[in-house]
Amino acid sequence: MDKKSPHRIVQKYGGTSVGSPDRIRAVAERVKRYHSEGKELAVVVSAMAGETNRLLALSQQITPQPHRRELDAVLATGEQVSAALLTMALHHIGVPAVSLLGHQIRIATDSSFGRARIRSIDVSRVESAFSSGSVVVVAGFQGVDEEQNITTLGRGGSDTSAVALAAALKADVCEILTDVNGVYTTDPRVCPSATKLDRICHEEMLELASLGAKVLQLRSVEFASRYRVNLHVRSSFDDSEGTWVVPEEENMEEVLVSGVSCERDEAKVTVQGIPDSPGLAASVFVPLAEAGIVVDMIVQNVSEAGRTDLTFTVPAKDLAEVEPIIKTVVDKVGAKNFISTPHVGKVSVVGLGMRSHAGVASRMFDVLAGEGINIQMISTSEIKISVVIEVDLVDRAVNVLHDAFIGDDREAKAASPA
Amino acid sequence: MDKKSPHRIVQKYGGTSVGSPDRIRAVAERVKRYHSEGKELAVVVSAMAGETNRLLALSQQITPQPHRRELDAVLATGEQVSAALLTMALHHIGVPAVSLLGHQIRIATDSSFGRARIRSIDVSRVESAFSSGSVVVVAGFQGVDEEQNITTLGRGGSDTSAVALAAALKADVCEILTDVNGVYTTDPRVCPSATKLDRICHEEMLELASLGAKVLQLRSVEFASRYRVNLHVRSSFDDSEGTWVVPEEENMEEVLVSGVSCERDEAKVTVQGIPDSPGLAASVFVPLAEAGIVVDMIVQNVSEAGRTDLTFTVPAKDLAEVEPIIKTVVDKVGAKNFISTPHVGKVSVVGLGMRSHAGVASRMFDVLAGEGINIQMISTSEIKISVVIEVDLVDRAVNVLHDAFIGDDREAKAASPA
Numbered sequence A, B: 001m002d003k004k005s006p007h008r009i010v011q012k013y014g015g016t017s018v019g020s021p022d023r024i025r026a027v028a029e030r031v032k033r034y035h036s037e038g039k040e041l042a043v044v045v046s047a048m049a050g051e052t053n054r055l056l057a058l059s060q061q062i063t064p065q066p067h068r069r070e071l072d073a074v075l076a077t078g079e080q081v082s083a084a085l086l087t088m089a090l091h092h093i094g095v096p097a098v099s100l101l102g103h104q105i106r107i108a109t110d111s112s113f114g115r116a117r118i119r120s121i122d123v124s125r126v127e128s129a130f131s132s133g134s135v136v137v138v139a140g141f142q143g144v145d146e147e148q149n150i151t152t153l154g155r156g157g158s159d160t161s162a163v164a165l166a167a168a169l170k171a172d173v174c175e176i177l178t179d180v181n182g183v184y185t186t187d188p189r190v191c192p193s194a195t196k197l198d199r200i201c202h203e204e205m206l207e208l209a210s211l212g213a214k215v216l217q218l219r220s221v222e223f224a225s226r227y228r229v230n231l232h233v234r235s236s237f238d239d240s241e242g243t244w245v246v247p248e249e250e251n252m253e254e255v256l257v258s259g260v261s262c263e264r265d266e267a268k269v270t271v272q273g274i275p276d277s278p279g280l281a282a283s284v285f286v287p288l289a290e291a292g293i294v295v296d297m298i299v300q301n302v303s304e305a306g307r308t309d310l311t312f313t314v315p316a317k318d319l320a321e322v323e324p325i326i327k328t329v330v331d332k333v334g335a336k337n338f339i340s341t342p343h344v345g346k347v348s349v350v351g352l353g354m355r356s357h358a359g360v361a362s363r364m365f366d367v368l369a370g371e372g373i374n375i376q377m378i379s380t381s382e383i384k385i386s387v388v389i390e391v392d393l394v395d396r397a398v399n400v401l402h403d404a405f406i407g408d409d410r411e412a413k414a415a416s417p418a
Helices: A021-036 A051-062 A068-092 A124-131 A157-169 A202-207 A218-226 A280-290 A316-333 A360-370 A391-415 B021-036 B051-062 B068-092 B124-131 B157-169 B202-207 B218-226 B280-290 B316-333 B360-370 B391-415
Strands: A008-013 A040-045 A097-100 A118-120 A135-139 A142-144 A150-152 A173-178 A199-201 A231-235 A243-246 A259-275 A298-300 A307-315 A337-350 A377-381 A384-390 B008-013 B040-045 B097-100 B118-120 B135-139 B142-144 B150-152 B173-178 B199-201 B231-235 B243-246 B259-275 B298-300 B307-315 B337-350 B377-381 B384-390
Touching (some): A021 B051, A051 A068, A051 B068, A068 A097, A068 A135, A068 A142, A068 A150, A068 B068, A097 B068, A118 A157, A124 A157, A202 A218, A202 A243, A218 A231, A259 A316, A259 A391, B008 B157, B021 B068, B040 B157, B068 B097, B068 B150, B097 B124, B118 B157, B124 B135, B202 B218, B202 B337, B259 B391, B280 B298, B280 B307, B307 B316, B337 B391
Parallel strands (some): A008 A040, A008 A173, A040 A135, A173 A231, A199 A243, B199 B243
Antiparallel strands (some): A231 A243, B142 B150, B231 B243, B259 B307, B337 B384, B377 B384
């Protein structure tokens, strides 16, 4: 986003981009081009596509519940191999390069095996490699805790590795090279008029979870937001500009709605007739949290006659685990009963402009009503409005909302003379 | 070898023994038995059978000559995976265990990637695991140099890892668990009357290279000899006693001949008519050493008329590389010419007893002469006599020598009353 061309770049290549020896050689050629332009380049790689699953399956052949510390030691080898292979490929075409693992640049994390969080990175070895004109290839997804145990950052963790490294190196940009050419206003498979976003701010990206999750680990965006790292999501197969995900700036054009996202894998639970008293919400959600269930939307209506209804959504796959917990809660707090819906859909519109423009919510409800789509739940944040609807109506809702808020506008823009 | 049962044990399991999830579970059961007997146990593992070759092939798909530092980073993952898998399997059956990698216990090596030598091991983490009743599983074959670069010790390096660890831990014994049940007096496929050795000293083992190489990396024996580590080579499939390889002791029975070894993959080169002057040998062997060629036997006859013949053997696979070097040498020193034989056989008899008993050499030559086997070269050390013969005659030579020096004797022993 600087006017001058970025000098110090962190690039991250996903598993598909390094999925075979041929593709690794292609990545090396791309890196060579950057290097020959005089850029300081740190490349973060994922495991070759399929490798993490292979290692996981191998571990599960030993025991269905592998010890987490040991599982991390197994899984981390995927990135170790791809980092070293890419470095070999670079040497082969005359590019000085060195692979670095989590323990070699002390990507220090906590000890939460399988979902560790990065605390710090010691970039001195990277800086000295840069000084000597070398490309650095870093194994993504991995770190070490205080006792030098190998940790991993969870699925998609290489994105977080890349952003953390970019922050530590004060890189001009962190490029996320992937098999799509950017972030779209909505899922193109659902809505044919979906268009690529040129630029979006971190907060919008976070709220567009379901769009972003396909190309970018959400935690990496949080990290980028906190450390004000410029992300550039782009294709690893060509040089076209992708989508810039950047800190919000004063002069940023406040698009009313930047994207429409949807989810289909949620279930809905309503607890009816709960005696309304302080601690009501805690009595429901503490047991769920203790069971590791991630609750998404929560809606509580005003109470009538000292009783209220509480509705929430959870991942559909967790419903079987949720139901007995809620049954216990119902008995314990003396609620009337509970009803669960195994599959509901959620559609959200997201945009910075909502903060200053009224009427987005009412227009959204109006558009859905015009299509005869019934809204079951509503939840809003500063820059997002989400509704829960029947799962079969998700595609239609996305299309009409995209046309209403984005599609027409973009078509109009495209039609207007430059 | 102590009268009391060993308390602190290092065990090494080869690639075949950890070649599948089932076999890893079987190893875990064996380890559990030792652990439940109260032993302090450090287990060193190789990569799963076939894995090192797979990783090597993958690297060579990137480039035929992979960068050595990066190749080591790739290859080391094989042992990292098997160590963590075995540790998972131990946890699964209730045995506390922790996997440790080269960088986690600082198996410090030099920086000779692909053939690094161990300098030291920091056993503090192993000792503290022992104190807490834990089994330690160490990834073999790998170490780190001073800059934390991953190094590997060369093929079969896990044996060396195990012996070095046993030395550092002052273990009572280093058990090499493998798919054969010990070291034999000669190759049983060549000579049906081959018998398992109960006990052999390090020096004999070193001289019996061709017998030992199948079950034990030679460098690990050197290491064991230097640090007086008791080795026990035994089967990983049952509990039978294998072969003890131990330091020579005062009261050791000096067997005249403990084994008959043979090799078939050598080539022979004779340089004829070299002007005999100081530096003659260097002029031939320095260029070979610079090319990384390992020369085995060297024989130089007394000179006649100021000229001499020099004969040596090299690995047969290296002959194509040796010939042009020798051609250059012949031209340079003004030798007459050179003759090479692409395949010769070598047969050796080895035994501590030779040091004090005369007549082994003459009996050996006599036995071979009796079979009409012509001797092309002779080389002797303190405890070994080797002869080069026609490659097709190796099997016959091994059989007659084994019968003459070992077979009859053992039969006699077996026949005598206890």
